[in-house]
Amino acid sequence: MGSLDDVAARLVDGTIEVIDLTAPLHADTPILALPEPFGQTEPFRLHEISRYDERGPAWYWNNITTGEHTGTHFDAPVHWVTGQDGDDVATVPPSRLVGPAVVLDVTDRVAEDPDFLLEVDDVHAWEAEHGPLPARGWLLYRTGWDARGEDPAAFANADDDGPHTPGISVACARYLAEETELLGLGVETVGTDAGAAAGFDPPFPCHGFLLGAGRYGLTQLRNLGRLPARGAVVVAAPLPIVGGSGSPARVLALVERTS
Amino acid sequence: MGSLDDVAARLVDGTIEVIDLTAPLHADTPILALPEPFGQTEPFRLHEISRYDERGPAWYWNNITTGEHTGTHFDAPVHWVTGQDGDDVATVPPSRLVGPAVVLDVTDRVAEDPDFLLEVDDVHAWEAEHGPLPARGWLLYRTGWDARGEDPAAFANADDDGPHTPGISVACARYLAEETELLGLGVETVGTDAGAAAGFDPPFPCHGFLLGAGRYGLTQLRNLGRLPARGAVVVAAPLPIVGGSGSPARVLALVERTS
Ligand SMILES: [Mn+2]
């Protein structure tokens, strides 16, 4: 019956494994760069307070500068104007931070086309093979983009036309928001929308439709290739910033060990 | 057998409940204040980037200033000189971020004496009633101090002699580090050590012994009174700051719903 005592025992004996879906945070963690005149998010930076020295003889610690949307992070509904009456990152119910997750893998198609956009038919084809998208769960969209995560230029993949990174079509974003009961969408790229999504009609459809429908976003995920297509339980753990639009987040997956 | 499919179903039907052990983060979140000439941690602050305006017409977001040890946070072994060869907050194995937790409640005794210190005999008395401390699990030390969490002066509870907040005796801190297999110690106060611990011999024994033994600290926890004495599974989710001594953390507990 899935008692927590059993889960605790299986965590200790290793038959339930914890997989870290979070990108490490450091000064070179890729961040979104917007065109002028828009405001910009800060990169992640540490400012040393003391390191076993006269500023603190027995202790080492740092202060931090970052953005809410820096590194692996959680988008709350209020991040977008369509969700402005919805939850901020501190009012998202804790029950919605832990749930089942499925992985839809299009790595092969993105390798051929970095501007690849997921369509509704792709979702239906995945469901025909793996069953329905989970109610109150995450769709994790695997594109292989996490392999670029330590190379900001390759991660942004921009040319004179702007960034070329994979995403979701306008119709599919609307479908996920309006026709499913997902908690939200998790991606490997810098944001939930495709690199070209500023030019879509409407622009930034994942942000507009999903956050407007009270769903969440998770970005810059790693290690999705280590998850089964279905069966993982994901803990998405943003900081509870009062009034915050999002937060850097630790994202952990529990999976049945198969080997 | 505690399968993850069962856990996912029980999260969805609500028979497993998610309890948030994290204090909300805002500009008045209490922080540690050290005497001169030591370096100081920053309070938590937001700096607005845009809010559906000319700086970002469809989006709201903020930059953040904080300390690694601000609000509910995770102490990694390298935070203390005794643990300087141990894990930083990014190298703590993910398997050690999810585990069983027990709650030892001394609220009544702290109400009579804010300088109350837990002794080894108190731990043994608790074990006689509730069973052994969990291997690879957390000891969560409930003192009632979380009721002061939105009042920084009451939370610090300082007079001319310094802060008066509850903690753990030198002998008990050594016992927990050397004679148990705990992941670490979680508290409701600003740090794992008592307010008077700068004057102990050795000073700051929870930091020195526990971090020196590769264990962790969790601070400023809330809602421990909603957990059973044993049976919760706790997810401690610090940000994976490369080289970091700790991190603000989201801390969530899974519990069997009893009502
Ligand atoms: Mn974002």
Ligand SMILES: [Mn+2]
């Ligand atoms: Mn600390």
